[in-house]
C-alpha cells in the first residue's frame with residue numbers, strides 16, 4: 001500500500017508501549033516497509049521495537065528506554081550497560097536512561113535524532129508519506145506536530161494518521177491527509 005512513496009516517516013505512538021499485540025503489529029509493518037527508505041520515531045520506552053525487524057540505525061526513541069543506564073544526578077553524561085549498578089564517579093545507584101530519570105541524560109538518543117533530522121531535510125520535494133500511528137498529545141512536539149508541519153510544507157507529501165481517540169487532522173492539511181479511526185496496533189494487524 002506504500003508503493004507510490006519514495007520515503008516514509010513513521011511515528012510509533014504510546015499505544016504500542018507494553019501492548020502485547022505490538023510485536024505482531026511491528027512484524028507486519030516491518031514487512032510492509034521492507035526495502036523502503038524509512039525513519040521511525042518511537043514514543044515507546046519498552047524497547048520492543050528494537051529487534052522487531054527494522055533497520056535499527058533508522059530508529060530514534062527520544063524518551064529513552066531500558067537499554068542503557070545513567071547516573072541519576074547526571075554527574076556524568078556517560079551511559080552504562082544495564083549490568084552495571086553504581087555510578088563510577090559519585091557512587092549513586094544507576095537508573096535507566098529514559099525520561100523518568102530525574103536528570104535525563106539525552107545523549108542516549110541525540111545521535112539518532114541528528115540522523116533523523118538530516119533524513120527529514122532530504123525529504124523535501126520527495127514523495128513522502130508521514131505515518132502517524134497512535135501518537136497522543138503527551139509529547140506532541142516529537143511526532144504529532146512535526147509530522148503535520150512536514151506534510152504541510154512538502155507539496156508531494158501525504159499523511160495517514162491512525163488513532164482510536166485522536167484521529168483528527170488539522171484543516172490546513174486535510175486535502176493531503178487521511179485519517180483512520182482505529183487503534184494503530186489493530187489496524188496494522190488487520191492489513
Ligand SMILES: [Zn+2]
Nearest residue numbers: 071075087090
Ligand atoms: Zn554519578
